[in-house]
Amino acid sequence: MMVTESVPAARATRESGKQTRMALFNAATELFLEHGDSVSIAQICTAAGAHPNQVTYYYGSKEKLFVEVACAAVLRAGKRAEVDAADADTVGDYTEKLVGSLLGSGAPSVELFVEAMMMTGRRGELRDLISETLRTLHSSGETALLRTLIRTGWQLRAGIDVESKAFWSAIFGLVIQKTATGESFGYSLEEAVAVIFATLQIPDAVLNSSME
Structure with a gap:
């Protein structure tokens, strides 16, 4: 006679699995943000109180875990930037706070995502x-840009989706330069903001417009 697992036991097993998966994700997030993809599976498992084969079981590979962590991190950074810029008085101030957040406290998360994007060039699966995360970033950017347009009457030079992609492309480009040059990275926040302004071609009249 076949013995089946009881419903409570099956539920407990699923819950234990969720907890292990989350523990691996949380440990990997902390380690990857600090050390990048040089972190080993053993280090992640030690921090999570898990076993190496559980990384494969729940995520397939360390690379997939890295990409999942990076995608979640950049989405959090994007939302955090919107919160940080919410109290801006003008469009210019809003943009400065947005960029300052992404290239300041959010920089490790953005750098991690850039690293993940480079990784997918070698790992097509x-x-x-990455594509889904970029779509979410661009969609959020479109929403924020639309709110600005409604408030200021700014006429875009291209479609709103193109402008949103241009913003994130500029952010990623600045982060790539920072990652590549390290201490020699020459952009101050003011210069980084100027790059964004130039990329989006936001006129001074709009930059000085109130966000009220």
Whole structure:
């Protein structure tokens, strides 16, 4: 006679699995943000109180875990930037706070995502995660830009989706330069903001417009 697992036991097993998966994700997030993808599976498992084979079981590979962590991190950074810029008085101030957040406290998360994007060039099976995250970033950017347009009457030079992509492309470009040059990275926040302004071609009249 076949013995089946009881419902409570099955539920407990699923819950234990969720907790292990989350523990691995949280440990990997902390380690990847600090050390990048040089972190080993053993280090992640030690921090999570898990076993190496559980990384494979729940995530398939360390690379997939890295990309999942990076995607979640950049989405959090994007939301945090919107919160940080919410009390801006003018469009110019809003943009400065947005960029300052992404290149300041949010920089490790953005850098991690850039690293993940580079990784998918070698691991095509991971591209869907990156593509979905980019779509979410661009969609959020479109929403924020639309709110600005409604408030100021700014006429775009291109479609709103193109402008949103231009913003994030500029952010990623600045982060790539910072990652590549390290201490020699020459952009101050003011210069980084100027790059964004130039990329989006926001006129002074709009920059000085009230966000009220």
